[in-house]
Amino acid sequence: QSALTQPASVSGSPGQSITISCTGTSSDVGGYNYVSWYQQHPGKAPKLMIYDVSNRPSGVSNRFSGSKSGNTASLTISGLQAEDEADYYCSSYTSSSHVVFGGGTKLTVL
Amino acid sequence: EVQLVESGGGVVRPGGSLRLSCAASGFTFDDYGMSWVRQAPGKGLEWVSGINWNGGSTGYADSVKGRFTISRDNAKNSLYLQMNSLRAEDTALYHCARDGRLWFGIHGLDVWGKGTTVTVSS
Numbered sequence: 001q002s003a004l005t006q007p008a009s010v011s012g013s014p015g016q017s018i019t020i021s022c023t024g025t026s027s028d029v030g031g032y033n034y035v036s037w038y039q040q041h042p043g044k045a046p047k048l049m050i051y052d053v054s055n056r057p058s059g060v061s062n063r064f065s066g067s068k069s070g071n072t073a074s075l076t077i078s079g080l081q082a083e084d085e086a087d088y089y090c091s092s093y094t095s096s097s098h099v100v101f102g103g104g105t106k107l108t109v110l
Numbered sequence: 111e112v113q114l115v116e117s118g119g120g121v122v123r124p125g126g127s128l129r130l131s132c133a134a135s136g137f138t139f140d141d142y143g144m145s146w147v148r149q150a151p152g153k154g155l156e157w158v159s160g161i162n163w164n165g166g167s168t169g170y171a172d173s174v175k176g177r178f179t180i181s182r183d184n185a186k187n188s189l190y191l192q193m194n195s196l197r198a199e200d201t202a203l204y205h206c207a208r209d210g211r212l213w214f215g216i217h218g219l220d221v222w223g224k225g226t227t228v229t230v231s232s
Contacts, residue, residue: 003154036218038155045205045225046147046155051218089155093215097169099145099157 004029004090004102011108017078020105022090023071028100030071034093037066037075040104041086049088050075077107085109112136112221114206119226126196130226132189132206137221140164140184143214146191148202149225158204159191160214169214174200196230203227 005023012018022029022037029035035053038046048057050066053073063078073092077084090102118130130146145160159180160169168180179192189206203225210217 032216034216038219040155045222046219047222048218048220051220052216057218057220087154091155091157091218097167097215098171099160099169099215101147101155101157104154 114223
């Protein structure tokens with residue numbers, strides 16, 4: 001049950017777009033369309049931003065979008081805003097009927 | 111208001127036990143699977159365990175399998191995590207979270223509690 005692989009950090013300027021990758025295997029990301037993305041601000045509980053690869057829960061800005069190709073899922077944030085600065089985690093359902101998270105990516109808005 | 115409130119955390123010696131509880135309100139509890147997710151200080155999220163709507167199916171991370179037991183009481187709108195043989199590496203903030211319709215592990219965790227802290231130390 002290895003964690004999904006995410007870059008440790010990404011950065012971007014306000015208004016720009018950034019993409020965070022999440023790489024797994026055919027037993028998790030590549031095998032199921034059950035990839036989710038979470039945003040976590042310091043000291044706060046995680047917030048679901050994307051589920052089932054590309055679906056946004058009600059209330060989440062359409063600046064957030066998700067996609068998947070093979071064993072790699074991606075979260076794209078467009079029109080970057082200061083309040084987007086946070087940690088982002090991907091997760092996936094696995095062939096063992098488990099859930100595995102990525103190691104997390106710290107987004108810095110310059 | 112949809113809400114999850116955890117309790118039961120504390121300081122325990124290695125080898126000891128704790129039982130965490132999670133009280134759900136504002137939604138039909140037995141319509142959903144539920145999960146426990148933990149976060150060690152300064153570290154990332156780790157899924158610990160999940161349970162389907164009626165408790166008939168459960169799953170555990172390899173790191174806790176055989177030591178932790180998840181359960182639920184739909185009549186009390188409550189989720190539980192019995193933690194035995196605790197180790198220092200189990201020290202973390204434990205969140206309960208609402209999972210998918212009927213099942214766990216799919217469709218994302220859309221409601222989270224603030225968590226309860228477990229510290230395993232001698």
